[in-house]
Amino acid sequence: MPDLADSLIDQFVLESAESLSDASDALLELEKNRNDPDAVDRLFRALHTLKGNAALFDLQPIVGVAHIAEDILDTIRKGRQEMSGPLADVIFSMIDQIATWVTAIERNNKLPADAASVSDELQARLREYSLHEIKPGPSSQADFSWADSMPAHAWMDISKQGQPSVAVLYTPDKGCFFSGDDPLQIMRELPGLCALQTSFRQAPPSLSDHETYTCHLKFMALSSAPMTEVAAYCRDYKDQIAIRASGPHEAEPTQEIQDTASFRQIITAQLRILELPDLLDGSKARLNAALQNIGNALRYMKREDALEQFARLQHNITELQDVAELRRFVASLLDPQMAQQAAEAPAQQPETGRKFLQIEQGRIDQLLNLISEMAAAKNNLQYLAERAESVSREFAVELKDRAALVERITQEMQDIVVNFRMTPLSSIFKRLPRLVRDLSKELNRKVRLTIEGGETEADRHVIDTLSEPLLHMLRNSMAHGIEPSEERAAAGKNPTGSIRIKAYHHNNQLIIEVQDDGRGIPAQKIKEKAAASGIISAEEAERMSDADALQLIFHSGFSTAEQVTSLSGRGVGMDVVKSTVENAGGRITVHSEVGVGTRFTLALPLFIAAAQMMTVRVADQLFGIPMQQVQQSLKIPRKSIRKIKKTETFVYRDNILPLLRLHALLDIPATEQNELAVMIVRLHHGLVGLAVDDFLNPVEVVIKPLSGILKTVSNFSGSALLADGSVLLVLNLEELMRGH
Amino acid sequence: MAIKYTDEMAIFEGKCTLHEAEPLHEWLKKTPQGKVDLAACQYMHTAILQVLLIAKPVMTASPEDAWLSACLANNAN
Numbered sequence: 001m002p003d004l005a006d007s008l009i010d011q012f013v014l015e016s017a018e019s020l021s022d023a024s025d026a027l028l029e030l031e032k033n034r035n036d037p038d039a040v041d042r043l044f045r046a047l048h049t050l051k052g053n054a055a056l057f058d059l060q061p062i063v064g065v066a067h068i069a070e071d072i073l074d075t076i077r078k079g080r081q082e083m084s085g086p087l088a089d090v091i092f093s094m095i096d097q098i099a100t101w102v103t104a105i106e107r108n109n110k111l112p113a114d115a116a117s118v119s120d121e122l123q124a125r126l127r128e129y130s131l132h133e134i135k136p137g138p139s140s141q142a143d144f145s146w147a148d149s150m151p152a153h154a155w156m157d158i159s160k161q162g163q164p165s166v167a168v169l170y171t172p173d174k175g176c177f178f179s180g181d182d183p184l185q186i187m188r189e190l191p192g193l194c195a196l197q198t199s200f201r202q203a204p205p206s207l208s209d210h211e212t213y214t215c216h217l218k219f220m221a222l223s224s225a226p227m228t229e230v231a232a233y234c235r236d237y238k239d240q241i242a243i244r245a246s247g248p249h250e251a252e253p254t255q256e257i258q259d260t261a262s263f264r265q266i267i268t269a270q271l272r273i274l275e276l277p278d279l280l281d282g283s284k285a286r287l288n289a290a291l292q293n294i295g296n297a298l299r300y301m302k303r304e305d306a307l308e309q310f311a312r313l314q315h316n317i318t319e320l321q322d323v324a325e326l327r328r329f330v331a332s333l334l335d336p337q338m339a340q341q342a343a344e345a346p347a348q349q350p351e352t353g354r355k356f357l358q359i360e361q362g363r364i365d366q367l368l369n370l371i372s373e374m375a376a377a378k379n380n381l382q383y384l385a386e387r388a389e390s391v392s393r394e395f396a397v398e399l400k401d402r403a404a405l406v407e408r409i410t411q412e413m414q415d416i417v418v419n420f421r422m423t424p425l426s427s428i429f430k431r432l433p434r435l436v437r438d439l440s441k442e443l444n445r446k447v448r449l450t451i452e453g454g455e456t457e458a459d460r461h462v463i464d465t466l467s468e469p470l471l472h473m474l475r476n477s478m479a480h481g482i483e484p485s486e487e488r489a490a491a492g493k494n495p496t497g498s499i500r501i502k503a504y505h506h507n508n509q510l511i512i513e514v515q516d517d518g519r520g521i522p523a524q525k526i527k528e529k530a531a532a533s534g535i536i537s538a539e540e541a542e543r544m545s546d547a548d549a550l551q552l553i554f555h556s557g558f559s560t561a562e563q564v565t566s567l568s569g570r571g572v573g574m575d576v577v578k579s580t581v582e583n584a585g586g587r588i589t590v591h592s593e594v595g596v597g598t599r600f601t602l603a604l605p606l607f608i609a610a611a612q613m614m615t616v617r618v619a620d621q622l623f624g625i626p627m628q629q630v631q632q633s634l635k636i637p638r639k640s641i642r643k644i645k646k647t648e649t650f651v652y653r654d655n656i657l658p659l660l661r662l663h664a665l666l667d668i669p670a671t672e673q674n675e676l677a678v679m680i681v682r683l684h685h686g687l688v689g690l691a692v693d694d695f696l697n698p699v700e701v702v703i704k705p706l707s708g709i710l711k712t713v714s715n716f717s718g719s720a721l722l723a724d725g726s727v728l729l730v731l732n733l734e735e736l737m738r739g740h
Numbered sequence: 741m742a743i744k745y746t747d748e749m750a751i752f753e754g755k756c757t758l759h760e761a762e763p764l765h766e767w768l769k770k771t772p773q774g775k776v777d778l779a780a781c782q783y784m785h786t787a788i789l790q791v792l793l794i795a796k797p798v799m800t801a802s803p804e805d806a807w808l809s810a811c812l813a814n815n816a817n
Contacts, residue, residue, distance in 0.1 A: 151814075151816075154814045177786070177787055182758070183786045184784070184785070184786040184811065185785075185786075188807060196814060197815070197816055198811065198814055199815065199816035199817055200793075200817045203817070204793065204794050204817050206794075207765075207768060207769055207791075207794050210765065210790075210791070210794050212761050212765045212791065213758075213762075213787060215787070215790065217786065217790055
């Protein structure tokens with residue numbers, strides 16, 4: 001595989017991921033309805049695009065398997081065979097394997113070393129379903145041996161182009177003329193073309209046998225342009241063109257060639273300047289600089305004839321303010337043909353109409369981070385305005401006005417960028433049907449998956465956070481919720497189980513429900529198991545309501561699986577789901593009815609960008625508590641604190657709550673006060689009072705994950721910058737109070 | 741028409757597009773000794789190049805356009 005620029009890799013990875021996803025969706029459809037011609041077509045097209053993309057980068061292991069699969073699908077399309085379960089399995093294996101390869105390419109810019117042998121095995125499995133011997137596709141024959149021995153007559157004027165570095169093999173579709181392609185012209189415009197040879201694919205037909213509109217030619221070319229440029233140019237013909245980096249050729253560029261290349265570079269740059277629409281407006285500095293450069297380049301190359309013409313044109317510009325002729329002249333220095341084009345092309349006009357840019361997510365995140373920091377920094381202005389009150393009231397008012405303006409602009413910017421990152425949930429939902437299909441087979445369960453609200457949008461980060469928990473919940477429903485068909489039939493239920501996933505917005509939150517019609521979670525069994533594992537005492541188990549008992553499934557190490565499957569039941573699961581969701585500022589709840597089914601509900605913020613944080617002080621340090629965990633802040637007299645065993649408690653709304661002191665939890669020296677500032681916080685297992693020294697105002701901040709050594713400190717979930725520049729550490733209360 | 745035909749000569753001029761490929765093909769079939777004059781040809785569609793490469797008629801003048809001229813000479817078959 002050639003050494004590809006990151007931008008091309010990104011494009012390849014993006015497009016391949018889309019094709020793989022399309023292929024997977026279509027194959028799932030095809031499994032459900034084996035005669036669906038539309039699904040066969042979609043699958044065929046997805047694999048064809050994938051093959052074309054891979055062929056462009058000479059990724060033979062991918063091209064090979066995709067080609068055979070495409071051929072098999074063609075026979076299905078023509079009604080010569082039907083899609084079967086085992087065939088779908090092989091194609092799914094192929095899709096998975098290609099996805100693995102694409103990931104490898106994304107990470108290492110190349111395929112893994114064993115790709116060829118893995119591809120061979122897959123090809124052998126696929127061939128079992130082909131009805132005839134499959135000829136290798138055009139790209140899989142890609143032979144570049146010609147690139148090292150181009151005959152002398154094939155070379156164009158190398159002095160114009162520089163050293164070739166890329167070999168291009170173009171085998172046009174036989175019917176390409178009908179689709180408007182003119183391969184010769186396509187090759188003529190190949191960037192940096194240095195050598196071109198045409199050849200008939202097979203022995204040329206006789207004149208009487210030849211069909212005028214069938215293309216029998218193939219084209220072999222060498223280019224001196226960068227690989228990225230050549231690949232970008234060839235994209236439109238990717239299923240017909242293979243490119244490969246080409247080694248150095250015998251003739252090293254002479255000084256003259258190097259000079260010529262530099263001359264072309266200089267002149268090309270000046271031509272771009274001359275094509276600017278506002279060249280003659282205002283200062284003529286750019287025009288004068290361009291004229292100077294052209295003159296110098298011509299003098300260096302001793303182009304006396306051109307110098308004379310140039311001098312005359314320069315005079316015209318000063319007198320007539322007309323650069324059109326100069327543009328033609330400069331273009332002719334590069335290539336007489338370009339002169340023609342330059343003459344025909346008007347100066348660049350600003351284009352109108354909507355345009356779209358594809359921007360890497362990391363850049364948007366970077367922009368959002370900066371805007372968020374600006375939002376925090378703008379608080380500085382308000383802080384300053386308050387301080388300015390003591391100096392000059394007039395100055396303070398002016399400063400506040402400015403601060404309000406900055407705040408408005410910052411807010412608008414933040415809204416716009418946050419919207420950039422809104423992504424539909426379908427991006428993660430589309431993985432689910434495949435998962436259900438595979439699990440149905442592995443667990444021998446019949447399940448119908450219904451997905452609603454795939455178009456519901458949320459911040460990319462929220463979606464990313466949600467992906468794993470969702471898969472886990474689905475696995476759990478399949479493994480523990482849905483009963484085997486016989487059991488369901490015996491219970492008078494539909495032998496096919498149902499899992500419904502529904503997403504919607506509610507109260508500015510993203511809600512996702514995962515509901516199954518399985519056996520439900522038996523609260524009594526949960527209590528027994530929890531008591532047996534020492535999670536709760538026997539008395540607690542007895543007192544506990546069924547609804548509370550259900551919450552125990554989120555306790556770490558809890559598992560009710562009767563058998564350990566490869567999917568779940570390993571004791572790690574719902575606790576991770578819960579903590580992942582809560583770390584993203586969300587909540588998860590569960591409702592279940594034995595024999596009827598279980599419903600998990602996830603509620604997540606739509607954006608994670610800014611968070612409301614309650615600030616508290618302990619000694620001289622400030623800490624943040626996420627607002628959604630705060631129930632109430634109150635002051636309680638010291639005398640109302642009671643000790644039960646070793647735990648301090650107090651009464652809150654007729655309930656006895658444990659009281660924990662943040663000093664003690666963080667190992668900070670405390671000062672005793674008669675009245676305690678207590679924050680009532682909501683945790684997994686209920687409400688807890690947290691004693692601090694003081695409450696401060698709530699703030700809106702951007703939480704950043706801790707990095708470096710601090711990354712391992714589990715007591716804090718992140719940090720945020722406050723208006724006065726100080727740093728706020730955000731408490732991870734669940735971790736902090738674990739074991740208390 | 742960018743290709744003009746005399747009894748034994750096809751004279752190319754300017755841009756010779758796909759539409760001219762079939763008449764040329766037919767003419768070359770009917771006129772095995774036909775010659776071609778490409779001096780003034782500025783562009784030819786691949787389909788025309790292909791017909792010329794198969795028929796290999798005598799070229800009384802090659803295109804002035806060096807690129808096109810090289811293409812006609814660069815066929816490996």
